[in-house]
Amino acid sequence: MKQIKFGVFGLGRGMSFVNNMLACNCELVALCDKDEKLLAGKKERYPGVALYNNFDEFINHEGLDAVIIANYFHEHAPYAIKALEKNIHVLSECTPAGTMGEAVALVRAAEKSDAIYMLAENYPYMKFNQEMRRVYQRGDLGKVLFAEGEYNHPIWGDWVADLCPDSKHWRYHMPRVYYITHALAPLCYITGAMPKRVSAFPVSCPHTKESFGSDLYWRLPDRSAIVSCFNDDGSVFRVTGWAQFGAEDNTYRICGTKGQIENIRGEDDQIMLRFNSCDQPEGMKHVNKYTPEWNIEDKDLAEKAGHGGGDFFTSKVFCDCIREGKQPMFDVYFGTTLSAVAILAHKSALEYGVPYDVPDFHKEEDRVKWENDFSSPMWGSDGTAPTIPSTELPEYVPTEESMAEYDNAVADYYASKK
Numbered sequence: 001m002k003q004i005k006f007g008v009f010g011l012g013r014g015m016s017f018v019n020n021m022l023a024c025n026c027e028l029v030a031l032c033d034k035d036e037k038l039l040a041g042k043k044e045r046y047p048g049v050a051l052y053n054n055f056d057e058f059i060n061h062e063g064l065d066a067v068i069i070a071n072y073f074h075e076h077a078p079y080a081i082k083a084l085e086k087n088i089h090v091l092s093e094c095t096p097a098g099t100m101g102e103a104v105a106l107v108r109a110a111e112k113s114d115a116i117y118m119l120a121e122n123y124p125y126m127k128f129n130q131e132m133r134r135v136y137q138r139g140d141l142g143k144v145l146f147a148e149g150e151y152n153h154p155i156w157g158d159w160v161a162d163l164c165p166d167s168k169h170w171r172y173h174m175p176r177v178y179y180i181t182h183a184l185a186p187l188c189y190i191t192g193a194m195p196k197r198v199s200a201f202p203v204s205c206p207h208t209k210e211s212f213g214s215d216l217y218w219r220l221p222d223r224s225a226i227v228s229c230f231n232d233d234g235s236v237f238r239v240t241g242w243a244q245f246g247a248e249d250n251t252y253r254i255c256g257t258k259g260q261i262e263n264i265r266g267e268d269d270q271i272m273l274r275f276n277s278c279d280q281p282e283g284m285k286h287v288n289k290y291t292p293e294w295n296i297e298d299k300d301l302a303e304k305a306g307h308g309g310g311d312f313f314t315s316k317v318f319c320d321c322i323r324e325g326k327q328p329m330f331d332v333y334f335g336t337t338l339s340a341v342a343i344l345a346h347k348s349a350l351e352y353g354v355p356y357d358v359p360d361f362h363k364e365e366d367r368v369k370w371e372n373d374f375s376s377p378m379w380g381s382d383g384t385a386p387t388i389p390s391t392e393l394p395e396y397v398p399t400e401e402s403m404a405e406y407d408n409a410v411a412d413y414y415a416s417k418k
């Protein structure tokens with residue numbers, strides 16, 4: 001089996017790919033981050049691996065076959081495009097594109113490239129989601145009519161400073177709905193349905209000092225967004241963005257014509273599978289509860305990997321696709337569709353639920369409608385200011401004053417740790 005020489009761009013989350021890629025017979029050859037402190041820490045740990053602080057030099061590293069793109073959340077597309085132009089395979093963290101215009105450019109670049117493009121969406125590969133796909137695809141539930149997906153991950157306390165180091169960081173300004181892939185991708189993976197129309201309402205609640213138990217918290221009031229997707233098979237999904245309500249969990253439920261399946265809230269990997277009494281398959285009860293097991297050769301690797309095994313599978317599927325010369329299920333069309341759902345859901349939320357059609361990125365006539373839309377609620381790392389609000393409550397749009405307050409709180413936090 002050919003060894004795949006890979007590099008990692010963005011050494012926060014990006015480093016969590018290294019062991020999983022190595023387990024798939026890959027060789028780490030280059031690392032890149034503009035943060036010199038992060039780079040310096042890698043010298044001893046990865047002797048012989050080239051270290052770069054500049055993407056253009058990194059992507060020209062001799063013999064690079066594949067890159068993990070894990071820089072700032074909303075800035076993946078321009079770097080993925082540069083890699084694709086060099087026929088270097090791309091495994092991109094979420095979200096594939098921060099604007100509609102970039103989503104169009106990314107699809108066009110992927111179509112011209114000989115390389116594999118894959119969205120590194122790991123939640124579908126969690127054990128219970130793989131089980132739900134197995135059951136759904138077997139046909140026991142009939143045809144999906146309705147499904148729900150929740151990615152609920154409140155953050156509090158000092159952790160905030162590490163995740164969101166300054167008031168221009170993407171996490172400070174990101175509308176909750178932009179981080180939609182963890183809630184939505186599992187439903188698409190399980191059922192095969194893809195959104196074609198979207199509308200959303202934000203769930204807002206101004207923060208107070210008490211609400212997060214610390215001086216440090218994002219100053220934005222949006223705690224979630226409730227997004228409805230009308231799909232290409234006539235089903236409807238209801239999903240959150242990155243929700244911040246109590247209590248933390250990520251849960252999914254698929255309702256078909258004959259029955260429904262869900263991972264039980266608060267019960268780890270447990271599944272509940274229920275049928276209409278008239279539609280019970282042989283050997284099944286009306287209500288069935290069980291904990292699925294991995295039924296795969298690489299069980300030990302999956303058990304060791306982060307995010308319930310999901311982190312192993314993103315690397316494995318990516319490497320298998322490179323070796324077999326085929327695009328993955330989470331290809332550029334899948335990825336950009338999810339980015340478009342997020343961006344258009346935010347536009348919808350800003351207009352109190354006005355629905356938007358999700359473009360079919362296979363079609364040039366759909367792409368041209370959005371190719372010049374680069375509106376964004378987040379700061380660019382080149383200093384570009386947001387062009388649309390990050391929250392629908394005008395009185396809570398971040399001001400220079402509130403941003404300065406946040407930066408002071410972070411500075412105080414780090415000073416207190418010295």
Ligand SMILES: NC(=O)c1ccc[n+]([C@@H]2O[C@H](COP(=O)([O-])OP(=O)(O)OC[C@H]3O[C@@H](n4cnc5c(N)ncnc54)[C@H](O)[C@@H]3O)[C@@H](O)[C@H]2O)c1
Nearest residue numbers: 010011012013014033034035070071072073093094095122
């Ligand atoms: N799938 C998951 O479970 C999961 C978990 C965590 C994070 N993520 C995603 O991974 C990505 C990274 O997350 P993070 O928490 O590490 O983000 P982060 O903002 O904390 O870190 C990004 C890193 O990229 C570097 N960087 C940014 N622009 C650069 C440039 N032009 N040149 C060189 N280096 C640059 C920064 O210095 C920083 O070290 C995000 O898209 C996030 O959504 C996914």
